[in-house]
Amino acid sequence: MGGICSRKREQQVIEDGVRSGVCGRYSKSGSSKWLGASLPRQVADFQPGGSCPTLMDLCIHKIREDIEKYGSFSMLPRDISQQIFNDLVFSHFLTDASFEAFRDCALQDVLLGEYPGVKDSWMKVVSSQGTSLLSVDLSDSDVTDTGLGLLKDCSNLQAMILNHCDHISERGLKHVSGLTNLTSLSFKKCNAVTAEGMRAFSSLVNLEKLDLEGVPGFMVDLFILKASICFKLVFIALTFFFAPPGLMKLESLNIRCCKCITDLDMKALSGLTSLKELQVSNSNITDLGVSYLRGLQKLIMLNLEGCNVTTRCLDSISALVALAYLNLNRCGLSDDGWDKFSGLKNLKVLSLGFNNITDACLVHLKGLTNLESLNLDSCQIGDEGLANLTDLPLKSLELSDTDVGSNGLRHLSGLTHLEDLNLSFTLVTDSGLKKLSELTSLRSLNLDARQITDAGLAALTKLTGLIHLDLFGARISDAGTNSLLYFKNLQCLEICGGGLTDAGVKNIKDLAHLTVLNLSQNCSLTDKTLELISGLAELVSLNVSNSLITNEGLRYLKPLKNLRSLSLESCKVTASEIKKLQLTALPNLVSFRPEH
CATH class of the missing domain: 3.80.10.10 (Ribonuclease Inhibitor)
Incomplete structure (x- = not known):
């Protein structure tokens, strides 16, 4: 099955670090902002005057043009088959017939996330990769429990992504339980993940990342996952009560958009002293819940966006001296309680957008000597408030929808490290832009x-x-x-x-x-x-x-x-x-x- 691979496996493939077959979900809007910071690889330029393509590029391009002529690629070295497969997915040239040509090719990565037409019949080809298969992405597919069951012999699977798979039930999850080499598993917005379905994960002793973001709310006892699971890096988005004894090595926890998460859940988290990242945005956490986090002295990132907190929570947050990233957007905060924030000397990123804060709040940010990014979107900030930012090493400043005008930009002229500046929907006019001419790092x-x-x-x-x-x-x-x-x-x-x-x-x-x-x-x-x-x-x-x-x-x-x-x-x-x-x-x- 497949030829000898001529490349080494560099690292495990996980969802956040690899381009899916169809490069993510594209926005339907007319704006181009969906592109984000990174773009997929560029294909070879075969136009006159373009960069010279490699021989492999030319060969793969020719194979794509004549794909209907090939019945099987199983005699090729594995890495060559993999490159041909990736190119067909990337170019949207993969069909039922051409996919069959990859049977028994010993592919390592089958990343078909959001690719149209993926169904159970395709799973026979996927499963034929056997023990060579290390990662599979079937997001937004029509694969059912039957198709998922065909992966039981792919025992070396390390990463599996089944986001938005509406045709998989809790019965299908039982097929996952035997894949004990899995380190990364994602079921975002998958209705199959019920309390009963979660039991399938208890045997996944090597699991490091579990992503259940947007799964319908239900109650789950984390003892289901057993204390034998060693979570090194876990992202969990799920409505449940925490039972921390089995998660003492947990470093990163994501429970965003879970309205059933309450202060009692935060109390259970207080014993997870290894926690470095916590995301509980848009939950029902209040000031009391935040107070339970005071003992998490290793916490570097905290996301409380949209939570039901007040400025009273700032006293608890100021005790988290290791914090480098803090998101308090849309929390309804006012100018009170910020006087203790100067102690967060490690803070690099601070998001305060859509709060009721004014220039009076910015006075207390002057001591954040390592602050590189500040978001004040839609706050009641005016020209004079910007004077408090002049000595900060800011690289990114968000002032959209504030009362900042041309006169206030004089306070920004000394921010020589500034790389990203948003002045959309402010009162700035042509005359004010002259004051930005010295921001040569922009x-x-x-x-x-x-x-x-x-x-x-x-x-x-x-x-x-x-x-x-x-x-x-x-x-x-x-x-x-x-x-x-x-x-x-x-x-x-x-x-x-x-x-x-x-x-x-x-x-x-x-x-x-x-x-x-x-x-x-x-x-x-x-x-x-x-x-x-x-x-x-x-x-x-x-x-x-x-x-x-x-x-x-x-x-x-x-x-x-x-x-x-x-x-x-x-x-x-x-x-x-x-x-x-x-x-x-x-x-x-x-x-x-x-x-x-």
Whole structure:
């Protein structure tokens, strides 16, 4: 079964550290913000003038083109079969017939998360990988208990992801109990995980990560999991009462969005002295529950977002001197109780967004000498409050939806380490942007505001290191895009709802490193725009919705081989023509609108 593998297994594959077969769940919105910080690998560029592909790239590309000619890859070395398989999944070329060709190939990773059409018949091929199989992702599939049972002979499985698998019941979970080498198991939002179903996990003595986030609420005694389970790194999102004796090595616990979690559960956690990360956001924890955490002196990260706490909980939190990451967003906090926070000398990230705090609160943050990230989104912060931040080593500052105006930006001019600044929906105008010209470390700037015009953009031309520039709603004209030529390193650009025409796009076409371009709501853009940007070979996401683009203009997108997301809503474009473009020229396109 399969040839000898010519590569070494570098590390176990777990959900958070590996790209699933279909690169996660794409947002249905027209915004490109879903891309996040990291992008999937780029495929080889076979265009003239592109980087030279390797011989393996060329071979795999040819196999993909002629995939219907191959009945089996089992005679190939395992790593070659694996690369072919990964490419077919990544490119959405895997079908019932082509999947059959991978029977008995000794694949190590079968990552089919959210891939369409995965069902029990596919599991026969998956299970044929036998003891070579180390990780499998079947999220959002139609696999049932029967299909899951076929994995019983894959005894070396280390990671299994079955998120959103609605056709698996608690009977199916019994098939998991024999896979004792599992170290990572995820059943996010899976209805199969009941109190009875949890008993299947009791034999998984090597389990390090268990993710049950969003599982329907029910009561479970953690003694079901037995004291023999040695949890080194566990993420649990489940409604239950804690029984800690068997979890004394627990370092990370995630019970987000569990409304049944109460203060009594926090009392049970108080004995888990090895705990370093705790997420209990959007639960019913109150100040009393937080007080039970005072003994967790190794706690580095605490997420209480959306909990029913008041400023009285700050006394308990200030005792957690090892804290480096603290999230108190949406807790309804006021200005009281912050005077003890100066003792949290290790704090690096602090999120206080959507609270009732004012400038008076910021006075007590001056002592946080290691603070690198501060979120004040939608707080009642004004210009004078920013004076308390001048000596902090901030790298990221979120001021969206505050009362900060142009005058307040003078306090930010000395934040020379600042890399990420969000001023969206503030009172900042063009004149204020001149005060940001000395922030030469700035990499990301968000200026969603109608009062920003061409003059404001021109004031930023010293910020040549910008990688992300969001001008959503700004009144940028064709003439204003001349200033964009200073930002040669831009990877993400959003100019939506402005007055751009094709003439303005002529300056954008020279931003060769763009991976994300959002020009939606510029109603005068035509097919000429697509012709102008056809040379932006690194583009991964493109949005030109609400414009005059037609089916005729789609031909200009053919050179954009890295394109994975395309939005042309409210244009004179049909889904059938985009689909045709996908099949003939853009094999990596996995998300497009219109869809129908």
